[in-house]
Amino acid sequence: MPTEHGRILVVGGGSLGLYLAGRLSLAGRAVTVTQRAGSAAPEGGIVAEGDEQWQAPAVGFTIADDRRGPYSQIIVAVKSHDLPPLLPTLAALGDATTEYVFLQNGIPWWWRHADGDGTAPALARTVAVVVHHAVERTAPGRIRVRRAGGERYLCGRVSAALADARDTALQTLVTGWQQAGIPAEYADDIRGEVWAKLMGNATLNPLSAITGATIGELATTPATRAVLLAGMGEIARIAAAEGSALPSTPEARVRRAEQVGAVRTSMLQDRLAGRRLETGALLAAPIALAERHGIAVPVLQTLLGCLSVPLHDKDPNVRT
Structure with a gap:
């Protein structure tokens, strides 16, 4: 056959x-x-x-x-x-x-x-x-x-x-x-395409899993938009060190996220369902490459650190 x-x-x-x-x-x-x-x-x-x-x-x-x-x-x-x-x-x-x-x-x-x-x-x-x-x-x-x-x-x-x-x-x-x-x-150039997608996956996915917000909300809220832009800039610098020039800028990528609207990322869906998160491939691996090239990635490290804390319901007996 x-x-x-x-x-x-x-x-x-x-x-x-x-x-x-x-x-x-x-x-x-x-x-x-x-x-x-x-x-x-x-x-x-x-x-x-x-x-x-x-x-x-x-x-x-x-x-x-x-x-x-x-x-x-x-x-x-x-x-x-x-x-x-x-x-x-x-x-x-x-x-x-x-x-x-x-x-x-x-x-x-x-x-x-x-x-x-x-x-x-x-x-x-x-x-x-x-x-x-x-x-x-x-x-x-x-x-x-x-x-x-x-x-x-x-x-x-x-x-x-x-x-x-x-x-x-x-x-x-x-x-x-x-x-x-x-x-x-x-x-x-599939490697360049990997980096182009990772620009969104390494920022939108973790930030959505931390905040519970949709892609559109993250892209249009000034505080989270600033985090996205900074994290995407870090990914772009790692990609350049690995020999890949990205086809779009962080600003253009965030504008595309605005158009997606009220969509939950797969990582947010996984976290709400109690499933294991893809932090290794999306965050730990690019952070390791950044360290190899001597590139500072404080946003990516912060996102990874935040996701290391298990998600749990707030204790109703604790007043805030």
Whole structure:
């Protein structure tokens, strides 16, 4: 069976994993979503609400210990802190033609990775995807999709040395996603795109999780807007030291946040739900890079420090 018509495995049943699985299934692809052990398969498959309304009943669901390859695409859509135990297991699920597709925020696992240690898929068959799309998981198998304009799934090889406009396998993947209604695009410089998104993720996400405010509120409130601009400036300086020139300024990025409006970040949703936060990839990793380059990042360090305190309800017996 040709690779482009082969089976697809989506690792992770969160918002983006469900969105991609549903869209690809509706386009006629055989898609399986792997979930944590003990998770039940949602009745009726995947249901999208909001700005997109569709149902994908043919998506298969399985648990982590019951994944049978090989697959033509393995789409990894879990949080960055859930990746370490998964990476060594992925190669056994594919073959020589499998594309390994990663959709994580922040500084990714492959940033300084070198092939040959057997702990991860080969970089030559690894695709990074930087996502600009608001999708929220509202219940098992159900998502709410928001289209505010500018939705993009930017796909690129993880190393500049591997990027090639003649990369037919990557172009086939992008084309297939587009035909499924996913706004995928080829990215010439995926590392630059990682920094461009991190400018927002490393500031808007943590600040929203600390304050409980929406993206629009953070961008339009003078005090929090000032924090965003300062933190984004720190990210821009780290990116420059790493050899990436960002396509937009902090001011332009905050103006885009204004237009998003009353949307809760994924980190705020995770904190309210008591889930583990992606502070490692979004804050600790860029802070470590800043230290390597001798760059001061007081805003990023403050945000990380604030998120180290567990969220709890205020004691009603304490008067303020």
